[in-house]
Amino acid sequence: MKGGLKVFLNGILKENPVLVLMLGMCPSLAITTVASNGIGMGLATTFVLLGSNVVISLVKKLIPKAVRLPSFIVIIAGFVTIIGFLMEAYLPDLYDALGIYLSLIVVNCIILARAEVFASQNSVGKSALDGLGMGLGFTLALFILGSVRELLGSGTWMGIEVTANLFEPIRFFVTPAGGFFVFGIIIALIGIITKREPKKAGCQNCPSAESCGMAGVNKTEKEGA
């Protein structure tokens, strides 16, 4: 049981997909103009991660190695379609707010990375915990980003007026530029708190870099330098 808890917490803190591994940055930056969208996106991704991790772990022995990436992608796309339907039916406002980024969960590198690195090598129970932990870590990161941007950019938090008499909302923070900026500052703060040098860039840290060809890019960059 202790191992299970470790797997679960790993995704939330030590290997937080957004704040530490820096994966899945497209949705993290695009939809976090308000905190509630961050939670919605995070939970939708958690659902897909949990589902795909469990299914992939179940069928890992049936999939030939050569076609595993396309197979994983199809399984993931299936879950994304399901969450799209559910959200359209029960949470239409959130569905409209997330728009195309909901479909783009398919290509979120976190999900493929966990399928490749964890679910295809571990038991069903552990994979489910890993998916849940990673998903909640992702949600937490999106919630933090969304809260900061909403507070500074619109003066509200989860839709409630907060800073009405304190300062004028700064529109910059809800623009795309503000997204990059806040994310950069948060990573720097984490670096100061944990006294670790921040990691360099997205793809290189991705555990599935080897299989998606990023390793080749790194190699040529090194050779060139």
Place this chain on the structure above:
Amino acid sequence: MKEMMVILLSAILVDNFVLSKFMGVCPFLGVSKKVDSAFGMSLAVIFVMLMATAVTYPIYTLLLAPYGLEYLRIVVFILIIALFVQLVEIVLKRFIPSLYKALGVYLPLITTNCAVLGVTLLNIDDGYTFSQSLVSALGGGLGFMLALILFAGIRQKIDSSELPNAFKGMPATLVAASIVSVSFGGFSGVVEGMFQ
């Protein structure tokens, strides 16, 4: 013609995939260390974006939409893109080895580049015709290239400058991306105004 120019220029400058829609941020940050690799990667992206649009658009309008299967589009599109990237790799390797040598390493990366899936889905959401879709895919790809190459130049400067420890690497890169994104904000409204 005028309409096409508006679509093309707004896809490159105003609705830039990387800087205003955040699609393809991973390769944007991952492959923009050197101008050469940024150029190779973006060429591959333009090529795949155009071809993916040319293939997915007819499949959607002729096969999925008439039979009420719109909900399958995510599964179908991502499979087409994944298959297509593999196919391009094989064909290039066999027939144009020089191009394969230049683009080969970037091709597998593109399957999980959200800008490619994004452009095919957006073209359908925006109700573009076939030719408009192709123009918007070209604009999206060129915008990706512009952002990547501009940024590669900036990053070479960042790497050689002295920064506080906590800002080294990723944070400085992100803040720089923010400034580039602000500068692109200056283009909003320009394209519409140009053709009035």
